[in-house]
Amino acid sequence: MIFKVFPAEELAALYELLAVNPIVGPVLKGRDKKDNALYDFALTSGFADLALDYGQTMHSAKKFFLPHREDLCTFTLSDHDWDKHVDYGAYQHTVLFGLHPCDINALNKLDKVLMESVYPNPFYGAKRSNMFIVGHSCSPTPSCFCRSMASDSVIRGFDLFLTRLDDSYFAEVNSAKAYHLLEKIKSYHATDRDHKLFRHAVSEKNKKITAQVDTSDLTKILDMEFHADVWQEWGDKCLSCGTCANVCPTCYCYGVEEEVDLDLRHARKEKLLYSCNLVDFAEVAGGHNFRPESHTRLKYRYYHKHRGFVEAYEESLCVGCGRCGNACLADITVPEVIASVRGGDNNGK
Amino acid sequence: MSIQGSLGTFLGVEMAKPKVGFFELSSCEGCQLQLLNNEATLLEFLSLLEVVYFREGMTEKSNDYDIAFVEGSITRDDEIERLKEIRHNAKIVVALGSCACFGGVNQLKNRFHDLEWVKKEVYGDYPISTRKAAPIADFIDIDLEIYGCPVKKEEVERIVSRLVLGKAVTHPQYPVCMECKANENICLFELGEPCLGPVTRAGCDSWCPSNRLGCWGCRGPAPAANFKQLKEIVKRYNIPVERLLDRLECFGGFQNIVTDMRGSGGKGENET
Numbered sequence: 001m002i003f004k005v006f007p008a009e010e011l012a013a014l015y016e017l018l019a020v021n022p023i024v025g026p027v028l029k030g031r032d033k034k035d036n037a038l039y040d041f042a043l044t045s046g047f048a049d050l051a052l053d054y055g056q057t058m059h060s061a062k063k064f065f066l067p068h069r070e071d072l073c074t075f076t077l078s079d080h081d082w083d084k085h086v087d088y089g090a091y092q093h094t095v096l097f098g099l100h101p102c103d104i105n106a107l108n109k110l111d112k113v114l115m116e117s118v119y120p121n122p123f124y125g126a127k128r129s130n131m132f133i134v135g136h137s138c139s140p141t142p143s144c145f146c147r148s149m150a151s152d153s154v155i156r157g158f159d160l161f162l163t164r165l166d167d168s169y170f171a172e173v174n175s176a177k178a179y180h181l182l183e184k185i186k187s188y189h190a191t192d193r194d195h196k197l198f199r200h201a202v203s204e205k206n207k208k209i210t211a212q213v214d215t216s217d218l219t220k221i222l223d224m225e226f227h228a229d230v231w232q233e234w235g236d237k238c239l240s241c242g243t244c245a246n247v248c249p250t251c252y253c254y255g256v257e258e259e260v261d262l263d264l265r266h267a268r269k270e271k272l273l274y275s276c277n278l279v280d281f282a283e284v285a286g287g288h289n290f291r292p293e294s295h296t297r298l299k300y301r302y303y304h305k306h307r308g309f310v311e312a313y314e315e316s317l318c319v320g321c322g323r324c325g326n327a328c329l330a331d332i333t334v335p336e337v338i339a340s341v342r343g344g345d346n347n348g349k
Numbered sequence: 350m351s352i353q354g355s356l357g358t359f360l361g362v363e364m365a366k367p368k369v370g371f372f373e374l375s376s377c378e379g380c381q382l383q384l385l386n387n388e389a390t391l392l393e394f395l396s397l398l399e400v401v402y403f404r405e406g407m408t409e410k411s412n413d414y415d416i417a418f419v420e421g422s423i424t425r426d427d428e429i430e431r432l433k434e435i436r437h438n439a440k441i442v443v444a445l446g447s448c449a450c451f452g453g454v455n456q457l458k459n460r461f462h463d464l465e466w467v468k469k470e471v472y473g474d475y476p477i478s479t480r481k482a483a484p485i486a487d488f489i490d491i492d493l494e495i496y497g498c499p500v501k502k503e504e505v506e507r508i509v510s511r512l513v514l515g516k517a518v519t520h521p522q523y524p525v526c527m528e529c530k531a532n533e534n535i536c537l538f539e540l541g542e543p544c545l546g547p548v549t550r551a552g553c554d555s556w557c558p559s560n561r562l563g564c565w566g567c568r569g570p571a572p573a574a575n576f577k578q579l580k581e582i583v584k585r586y587n588i589p590v591e592r593l594l595d596r597l598e599c600f601g602g603f604q605n606i607v608t609d610m611r612g613s614g615g616k617g618e619n620e621t
Contacts (some may be wrong), residue, residue, distance in 0.1 A: 261509055
């Protein structure tokens with residue numbers, strides 16, 4: 001990795017250089033009734049829109065690579081024939097500016113499923129290949145447990161990763177594009193002093209991570225605790241509303257619907273992101289529902305994230321961003337669920 | 350269903366053009382107005398159907414229809430007769446909107462034990478015949494429900510095109526939260542407002558929450574709604590349970606739930 005450093009005030013210049021493309025970044029969305037700032041990823045119209053000191057956004061940046069609704073194909077129908085049109089929806093490069101390590105790791109995990117698998121998803125791939133990613137160091141919130149999921153730092157999947165030092169940015173340069181970009185602003189190769197400042201900044205960040213999940217032997221423990229009573233208890237709380245999956249940066253399950261337009265001359269096959277917690281997720285033709293009970297659905301979400309995916313890819317599908325727990329009105333959080341399943345062998349918060 | 354009129358062909362297959370009537374019982378006629386609202390697709394929508402009865406939209410009237418869309422709830426005896434006649438004439442009866450499906454806003458009056466007092470308060474010295482408001486399914490068999498106060502035109506369009514094409518008509522099984530999160534709204538609870546989004550059937554594209562109004566449950570309960578947990582949530586956000594019950598009672602879709610909740614520690618109807 002090439003490490004460079006540039007003065008903090010050069011960041012605006014970097015933004016302007018990238019602004020020939022649409023730039024998506026964290027923006028202030030509003031405030032809750034206790035006046036806490038609420039952030040989300042959105043298209044920015046200027047450097048001032050970027051709220052790079054955000055703790056965590058409410059939703060992930062998923063809509064920019066896995067939209068909630070997306071046409072897989074559209075049809076033009078004539079009397080006895082039809083034309084099919086496929087549009088991957090990637091017309092331009094998009095810059096994702098200010099992603100935290102958890103969200104870049106989430107993209108890396110999605111890449112394994114949606115780009116590197118037997119049947120790659122061209123809709124995801126087209127958007128992903130046209131992305132320029134500028135990562136940004138974070139200030140962990142009380143619900144962040146990324147370190148437990150090995151997602152607190154990131155080594156690939158970005159062009160540029162910026163860590164804020166006192167009055168400068170430490171830049172990890174991971175692509176030729178990013179290297180040439182940095183040549184256009186005032187920057188220099190990182191010195192020993194910068195390396196020390198960087199490592200200090202990272203250790204300060206790590207101190208702020210308080211929430212934890214004990215992942216040791218977790219796949220086996222989940223197998224052992226398949227019939228544990230705690231699943232029923234969490235299931236009783238679950239609203240089966242799909243909120244956790246919607247805000248999750250790695251949930252990619254979907255359903256497909258076909259609709260004919262009112263003019264009966266056009267039709268489309270539409271993909272909708274779905275959630276395994278929704279009541280009809282495991283309903284099959286003929287009407288049988290394999291998971292009619294709330295706790296069975298909630299359990300399988302945890303089994304996919306923390307067991308199945310780990311066995312397939314040797315890493316969890318969860319990045320510890322904490323969004324699902326923040327958004328869950330029933331207060332179901334990953335650290336608490338896993339701790340309860342482990343039977344109190346830790347007191348993860 | 351065998352339908353006479355023809356819509357031409359769809360991929361070479363002869364299509365039926367159903368004769369439809371739109372009817373109103375006790376209601377504000379807002380659902381019917383919705384049907385005339387979406388000008389961008391109105392002509393295409395109407396071209397799928399042969400409308401033979403639509404008091405709000407045309408002068409001509411005929412009782413020869415295949416599909417009857419019935420808006421409104423039953424609040425008078427004469428409406429029961431009219432409803433039965435519609436059922437007799439139509440092959441398919443669709444309950445259109447919350448009043449027809451659940452009683453709607455009209456059923457709020459059912460909370461008063463003394464309807465005579467209500468009549469006196471509203472009509473003074475000009476009393477009319479009235480009864481407890483009820484959904485149309487209490488009196489006739491219905492084939493389909495389209496929820497909402499008012500109905501969402503886009504959903505009606507989708508349902509009508511499916512009826513015409515002979516495709517199965519389905520409703521979302523998930524609650525409004527699913528659509529609200531897809532729309533990336535700030536959760537209304539975070540803004541201090543109660544919301545029935547977690548328990549209400551979706552399909553409205555989180556119409557109210559997207560406009561920062563908490564859901565009032567006009568589409569009735571989602572199939573897996575967890576009311577026990579909703580009550581806990583409302584308490585945790587320091588919202589009086591009575592405000593939750595007010596919302597649950599508003600459109601009539603949650604009547605059984607409200608009865609249960611009031612029975613198990615919710616406040617009685619005369620307390621505030």
